Amino acid sequence: MDFFQLLVSGIANGCVYGLIALGFVMIYKATEAVNFAQGDFMMLGAFVMIGFGNSGYWGLPFGVAIVLTLVVMGALGYLIDRLLLRRVAGESQTAIIILTIALGFVMRFIAGIIWGHSPQSLENPLAGQELRLAGITLGMEDVAVILVTVALTVGLFFFFGRTKLGLAMQAASQNQLAAYYMGIPVKRVQGFIWALSGVVAGIAGILFATKGSVDPTTGLIGIKAFAAAVIGGFGSLPGALLGGLVIGIIEPFASRYMPAGYSQIAPYALLLIVLVFRPSGLFSQLRNKKV
Amino acid sequence: MSLLEFENVTLKFGGVIAVNDLSFNVEKGEVFALVGPNGAGKSTAFNLISRFYEPSAGRIHFDGHDLLAHKPSEVATLGVARTFQNNELFDHSTVLQNLLIGRHRHRKTNFLAEIFFSPSVRKQELQNRHMVEEIIDFLDLQPYRDKMIAGLPYGVRKVVELARALATGPKILMLDEPASGLSVEETTDMRWWIDDIRRQMGITILMVEHDMGLVSSVCDRVLALANGAKLAEGTPEQVQTNPAVIEAYLGGAA
Amino acid sequence: MRVHFKTSYEQDIRFFEDRWTLFLYASLVILAFVLPYIIDDFYLGEMTNVLIWAVAGLGLMLLTGHTGQASLGHAAFLAMGCYAYHILVKYGVTFIIAFPLAGIITGVVGMFIAIPALRLRGIYLAIATMAMSILVDDIIVLTAPWSGGVSGMFSDPLNLYWIQIDRWGTPVAFYYVVLVVVILVTLGYANILRSPTGRSFVAVRDSEVSAQAMGVDIAKTKMLSFALSCGITGLAGALMGMFSGVFNNETFSVVISVQLLMMIVIGGLGSIHGAFFGAIVIGFLPQFLSISKGWVGDVIGGSAVAIPGLEFGVFGMILIAFILFEPAGIYGRWFKIRTWLELFPFYRKGMFKRQKSFLKTERLQ
Structure with a gap:
């Protein structure tokens, strides 16, 4: 049963990576920018939740705290677009990469000032509960993470593919000027997407904090989420989740079955292999420029 | 023999036929x-x-080369030199530098000599400038010689593209x-x-x-x-x- | 306002457009040479650090600033240069051979890394190089028999024929070694920029399609750019190892890669000056912060409180400010101020106005 335990914990971890990757992919789809601070965004979401919900801080009821966290994170996402990203539209990709990395630094700094640098975890009703299924014991937290992630991915997938707003977002990313001419409110659409990605980061943060402890450097797992997004192909939402699962599952198995020293490089090695053989991910969307 | 020959050239993108059995000299x-x-x-x-x-089929010959x-x-x-429909200039360089890239195909030095800017590199650079300057003269680009492309009006860019193509000789x-x-x-x-x-x-x-x-x-x-x-x-x-x-x-x- | 009447093509390829600029740069070099007699050993050490960072910055500038390939993994090449040099020295190779050889080894490795990287653009290249940088840590641990792994390696004093030079024992001599390296690398860099190679790099950066139509071989050009960039970075890595005296798998972490890229963005992408300006910011920011912390402590009457992450927090804010208000970096700002002074009082407001550009994807869906 050891195998299943590893598998489930891998899947649960993978879901968190997948959720962060969803954030990258959404923003990339709609604005062609890549948010290197998405991991730190998640870290901030976790801390905001702890700040609202934990008895050491405000100690609000669990449900209220969740709603407040998502509102705060959504607003934060919108503000980041409004105050920063909107002003650098059309700058080089390097500038946008640097901007979001710098944003991550600032978020880590601010989180450190507000919540301190020692690891904290979220007090939650699921803590310690277990689910027994056919002889396998699963942590309730893990089950919750998996269910929420799948529901969210499915919801977002349909939102992007089927609704008018979702399609408008894709149009806005592919040709801003043409989208303007077609009467799509490009700026509002982008602001909305950033807010949405803030909410997703908030959900990822809450899930992460129920599973383990958070400190200001937690956001660095965003790098693994990157690997996930790339493996899944940067433009695909289900791909992002799939990539997250691949990374999440590889990790516990690598550390169990591979010699020490090799196990932690497995996700990055996989990322490089994918990039070398399928340069733009498994679901490629890049073509050569037309002249 | 013609300078450029298209022989039954066909190009398909998936199911779309973009060029269909085209021949001309x-x-x-x-x-x-x-x-x-x-x-x-x-x-x-x-x-x-x-x-x-x-191409999916056919042959293209230029000046006796396949x-x-x-x-x-x-x-x-x-x-073969060309210009593009929507200007493809090097936007963050000056007009002069754009034209000098046109001379790239005549380059005889390698990067090691260029790191030390050997006399042969110097000679080549002087010669490149001489050639380019004649084209600047020919197309009346003197006022824009040291201007960045990014700040030039569309019409001038079009001429710079022509100049750059000419610079390749x-x-x-x-x-x-x-x-x-x-x-x-x-x-x-x-x-x-x-x-x-x-x-x-x-x-x-x-x-x-x-x-x-x-x-x-x-x-x-x-x-x-x-x-x-x-x-x-x-x-x-x-x-x-x-x-x-x-x-x-x-x-x-x- | 200075007007340049050029009467020969010779004038056009000179480094300095007139005697005044020549005089300025000559004075700067002379100042650099007499610096050890002006400032004390502590600040000389800081200055040495800045110069080493400037060499690393020049390395990355060539690739990112001039060829347009963003790398978030250049710490890997710092590490490679550093280990290559120190392992060569361990086997008894003398500095004068081991140092350039370390650069060449790193350059050749960089060139081979460029082959798969050729297929990657923009964001994918940044992520791939970042992953590579993360892997370096583990590779150093796995190759512990040569690299010393977690316990690290010590840098022996370097032997330059008749004298022994080391960072702590003879800081002045070490400063001069670094200064000479900086000057040589800068000269080589400037020569590249005024030659066909440099122009082909810029061509690839600005328009690959067009570069190809002008006869520039994209693959070869990128490989050469990687090779030269990594070579220079390798030299900087070797100097960093000598400077810190001891280093291990964590010395050249991915954070250093990120810092290096940020440094050249702050300094100003696409200019030699930018690498130096950026290095000054990176080198002196910790000093500045500790001084200002002490100062704040004195004013409010408390002791200086150590705030973890402060350095990166402030650094992040500076970067955000730069990208929002001066994307061309310190060099860009300096250039504007200079133009303003030269044209006074004829400067027009819109002279450096950026063109509004719209995002257009290269994706097809």
């Missing part, structure tokens, strides 16, 4: 124009010559819509320049153009395309009065 010293409605495959023909696309056996970067080395010059977006005066200038390039420099010109006034005033022969296939070929008048061409343009209304 461009003779040395002439001005040859490709005309046709949007999507007829004119720019695609250019991109085939530049080796940006791999072009399909060469890499895109070697096409320029053989003596080509045997054939491919102009992709040289007059699009230009004012009437600028178009007139362009017309005289094309004439001068052909007469004074003896460079063969292949162009894609929608402005029939320009085409009939500078071109020797015209090839009309529709849906990637040849419609008519001949002098500008012959092509303009060809019923098939009129129908392709006016959709059968005439």
Whole structure:
């Protein structure tokens, strides 16, 4: 049963990576920018939740705290677009990469000032509960993470593919000027997407904090989420989740079955292999420029 | 033998046929124009010559070389220069630097000599500047010599692109819509320049153009395309009065 | 306002457009040479650090600033240069051979890494190089028999024929070694920029399609750019190892890669000056912060409180400010101020106005 335990914990971890990757992919789809601070965004979401919900801080009821966290994170996402990203539209990709990395630094700094640098975890009703299924014991937290992630991915997938707003977002990313001419409110659409990605980061943060402890450097797992997004192909939402699962599952198995020293490089090695053989991910969307 | 030969060239993108069994020859010293409605495959023909696309069938010969056996970067080395429909200049460089890149195919030094800026590199650089300066003179670009491309008006950029193509010292010059977006005066200038390039420099010109006034005033022969296939070929008048061409343009209304 | 009447092509390829600029740069070099007699050993050490960072910055600038390939993994090449040099020295190779050789080894490795990287653009290249940088840590641990792994390696004093030079024992001599390296690398860099190679790099950066049509071989150009960039970075890595005296798998972490890229953005992408300006910011920011912390402590009457992450927090804010208000970096700002002074009082407001550009994807869906 050891195998299943590893598998489930891998899947649960993978879901968190997948959720962060969803954030990258959404923003990339709609604005062609890549948010290197998405991991730190998640870290901030976790801390905001702890700040609202934990008895050491405000100690609000669990449900209220969740709603407040998502509102705060959504607003934060919108503000980041409004105050920063909107002003650098059309700058080089390097500038946008640097901007979001710098944003991550600032978020880590601010989180450190507000919540301190020692690891904290979220007090939650699921803590310690277990689910027994056919002889396998699963942590309730893990089950919750998996269910929420799948529901969210499915919801977002349909939102992007089927609704008018979702399609408008894709149009806005592919040709801003043409989208303007077609009467799509490009700026509002982008602001909305950033807010949405803030909410997703908030959900990822809450899930992460129920599973383990958070400190200001937690956001660095965003790098693994990157690997996930790339493996899944940067433009695909289900791909992002799939990539997250691949990374999440590889990790516990690598550390169990591979010699020490090799196990932690497995996700990055996989990322490089994918990039070398399928340069733009498994679901490629890049073509050569037309002249 | 002709300078440029298209032999039964076909290009398919998936199920779409962009160029269909196209054959034509461009003779040395002439001005040859490709005309046709949007999507007829004119720019695609250019991109085939530049080796940006791999034809599905057929052969392209230039000056006795099988072009399909060469890499895109070697096409320029053989003596083919081109401009682009929507300017593709090096935006964060000056006009002078853009033109100097045109001299790249004549480069004889390697990067080791260049790190030390050896006398041979110095000599080559002086010579490059001499060549480029003549083109700047020829196209009246002196006022913009040290200006960044990013700040120049559209019309001037168009001329800089022409200058950069000339700087390569080509045997054939491919102009992709040289007059699009230009004012009437600028178009007139362009017309005289094309004439001068052909007469004074003896460079063969292949162009894609929608402005029939320009085409009939500078071109020797015209090839009309529709849906990637040849419609008519001949002098500008012959092509303009060809019923098939009129129908392709006016959709059968005439 | 200075007007340059050029009467020969020779004038056009000179480094300095007139005697005044020549005089300025000459004074700067002379100042650099007499610096050890002006400032004390502590600040000389800081200055040495800045110069080493400047070399690393020049390395990355060549690739990112001039060839347009963003790398978030250049710490890997710092590490490679550092280990290559120190392992060569361990086997008895003398500095004068081992140092350039370390650069060449790193350059060659960089060139081979460029082959798969050729297929990657923009964001994918940044992520791939970042992953590579993360892997370096583990590779150093796995190759512990040569690299010393977690316990690290010590840098022996370097032997330059008749004298022994080391960072702590003879800081002045070490400073001069670094200064000479900086000057040589800068000269080589400037020569590259005024030659066909440099122009082909810029061509690839600005328009690959067009570069190809001008006869520039994209693959070869990128490989050469990687090779030269990594070579220079390798030299900087070797110097960093000597400077810190001891280093291990964590010395050249991915954070250093990120810092290096940020440094050249702050300094100004696409200019030699930018690498130096950026290095000054990176080098002196910790000093500045500790001084200002002490100062704040004195004013409010408390002791200086150590705030973890402060350095990166402030650094992040500076970067954000730069990208929002001066994307051309310190060099860009300096250039504007200079133009303003030269044209006074004829400067027009819109002279450096950026063109509004719209995002257009290269994706097809």
